[in-house]
Amino acid sequence: MEEFELNIENRTKLGTSASKKAKRKGRVPGVLYQGNESIPISLIEEEIRPIIGKNSRDVLVNVNLNGKKIKTKIQEVQREPINDVILHVDLMPLDNIKEDASKVH
Template identity: 75%
Template sequence: MEEFELNIENRTALGTSASRKVKREGKIPGVLYQGDKSIPISLIEDEIRPIVDKNGSDVLVNVNLNGKRIKAKIHEVQRKPVSDEILHVDLMPLDGGKEDSFGVH
């Protein structure tokens, strides 16, 4: 299975207006699971779109977050039904998302 590289960033502002702002910046809101918690993130749309358009959501990715490289699987991609616009992406780390493995609390 082919693996892809993704750069992600922590997202501190949450909610609808914050998500709209992220989208205006050319990014897509998402979540990276960490144990029983989830970390709000943003992904660069130009990086993620070709990956999910070609391969669907069953894809392995190497994500770069806070200087750490994490192997993850794209767990779910939410899209608008008519326009097929990507609304949200969930990432599941392959190491189970152990606490502190991402350098984020």
């Protein structure tokens, strides 16, 4: 499983209009899940595109959010079907994955 480093930022402005403005500036909206809540984030498209490539499975991403390092896995990538533009990225911290697995047993 490959590992990558990535800087992410909190997204303060939400909604379609804010997402379109961010995309024009080369950013991709996303979500970082933390327990039962989610943190809106934004990523630089030039940095995330080579990480995702054509296959986003089994990719670990060490993200830096406000100086805090978090080991995550790409949970889901939404793309525009015709031109393959990345629309949204969901990241799941590995700690949450372990906690969720322990709750099942």
